[in-house]
Amino acid sequence: MGNVMSFLDTLFGKRERSSDIARDRLLTVLVHDRVKLTPDMMEQLKADLSAVIARYVPSVDAGAIEVTLLRGESVDHLKADIPLRRTTQKF
Amino acid sequence: MSRVITITSGKGGVGKTTSTANLGAALAMQGLKVAVVDADIGLRNLDVVMGLENRIVYDLVDVVEGRCRLRQALIKDKHLPDLCLLPAAQTRDKDAVTADDMIALANQLRAEFDYVLIDSPAGIEAGFRNAIAGADEVLIVTTPEVAAVRDADRIIGLVEAFEKGHPRLIINRLKPRMVSRGEMMSIDDVLQILAIDLIGVVPEDEQIVTSTNRGEVAVLDRSSRAGRAFSEIARRLAGEDVPITVFDENPGILNRIFGAFGIRARGSER
Ligand SMILES: Nc1ncnc2c1ncn2[C@@H]1O[C@H](COP(=O)(O)OP(=O)(O)OP(=O)(O)O)[C@@H](O)[C@H]1O
Ligand SMILES: [Mg+2]
Numbered sequence: 455m456g457n458v459m460s461f462l463d464t465l466f467g468k469r470e471r472s473s474d475i476a477r478d479r480l481l482t483v484l485v486h487d488r489v490k491l492t493p494d495m496m497e498q499l500k501a502d503l504s505a506v507i508a509r510y511v512p513s514v515d516a517g518a519i520e521v522t523l524l525r526g527e528s529v530d531h532l533k534a535d536i537p538l539r540r541t542t543q544k545f
Numbered sequence: 546m547s548r549v550i551t552i553t554s555g556k557g558g559v560g561k562t563t564s565t566a567n568l569g570a571a572l573a574m575q576g577l578k579v580a581v582v583d584a585d586i587g588l589r590n591l592d593v594v595m596g597l598e599n600r601i602v603y604d605l606v607d608v609v610e611g612r613c614r615l616r617q618a619l620i621k622d623k624h625l626p627d628l629c630l631l632p633a634a635q636t637r638d639k640d641a642v643t644a645d646d647m648i649a650l651a652n653q654l655r656a657e658f659d660y661v662l663i664d665s666p667a668g669i670e671a672g673f674r675n676a677i678a679g680a681d682e683v684l685i686v687t688t689p690e691v692a693a694v695r696d697a698d699r700i701i702g703l704v705e706a707f708e709k710g711h712p713r714l715i716i717n718r719l720k721p722r723m724v725s726r727g728e729m730m731s732i733d734d735v736l737q738i739l740a741i742d743l744i745g746v747v748p749e750d751e752q753i754v755t756s757t758n759r760g761e762v763a764v765l766d767r768s769s770r771a772g773r774a775f776s777e778i779a780r781r782l783a784g785e786d787v788p789i790t791v792f793d794e795n796p797g798i799l800n801r802i803f804g805a806f807g808i809r810a811r812g813s814e815r
Binding site: 487 | 690691694695698699702724726727728729730731734737738
């Protein structure tokens with residue numbers, strides 16, 4: 455599947471730029487380096503987060519949670535982006 | 546007020562020695578008195594990059610262990626009368642000096658020179674700690690590659706932990722063409738990840754190889770793009786406000802046409 459996708463992406467000129475891949479890999483590896491958080495623990499963190507959020511906000515989209523590490527001036531930030539499904543409510 | 550500046554990196558081979566030699570020469574060309582110190586004990590390199598390897602009598606460890614006076618170990622540059630080299634010992638290892646020795650040495654050099662540039666070994670071990678011990682400021686060299694940037698991040702943390710202030714970054718061996726094709730991380734990518742101040746960008750330049758072969762530094766060669774980049778970094782170090790220029794590879798046909806209309810062709814400001 456991944457291979458077919460990357461073949462198609464290449465065919466249609468959509469292949470991800472290697473500089474973007476480098477940047478993303480660096481961000482991931484630095485999370486590990488700085489916070490000593492392995493990719494496995496990161497996945498676990500996301501799962502736990504979504505479970506907690508789901509207790510309060512049922513519309514949480516567990517699979518779409520993004521946790522990233524940003525470096526600030528003096529502190530780093532572990533930032534979670536938790537998308538909520540928009541429920542089709544009638545007003 | 547003299548300044549002691551250590552040039553270091555996490556990953557090896559990213560251009561510390563090249564940067565030290567070129568920045569030292571560029572500062573000396575501005576009429577400043579400069580000493581460059583090879584603190585890579587056991588892996589002496591700065592002397593060959595500067596073409597001074599045949600003039601060495603005493604070295605840093607001889608000074609530290611009191612076998613000679615500092616003056617006797619300092620080697621005058623071939624071209625620049627205001628530039629001196631203090632070579633590393635080749636036959637000793639890094640345990641031959643301590644951090645306190647390096648602090649004392651830096652203070653001795655302060656009395657004689659405006660700038661003292663220390664070429665550090667790569668890594669996070671004793672050699673690196675000794676090299677930054679006597680420094681007021683630190684410059685970190687990286688290339689725009691995953692492993693080098695990762696290791697730079699580690700070093701930045703250590704430098705800050707040693708209370709050497711905020712280090713500044715030199716991005717070396719940038720290939721502007723690859724960046725524009727999305728095949729190499731850009732200056733902004735690297736800065737975003739490392740979140741430190743940039744002091745300059747040095748392009749990949751074959752003339753670094755040829756000038757190193759000759760034992761002449763690139764800043765002496767006006768046609769070298771890397772040399773020009775180092776000269777600008779030296780001016781920034783000395784406090785001048787010089788916009789950061791990325792010296793592109795041989796300007797393509799488009800650049801030449803624009804160049805004919807007086808549009809900055811060889812460099813583009815960030
Ligand atoms: N801008 C550049 N363009 C082309 N080649 C370069 C450039 N900068 C450095 N080099 C080459 O890269 C190699 C490594 O450079 P240098 O010895 O300065 O690195 P270093 O960080 O001091 O290495 P070490 O960690 O072993 O001390 C040398 O062969 C040098 O000529
Ligand atoms: Mg070196």
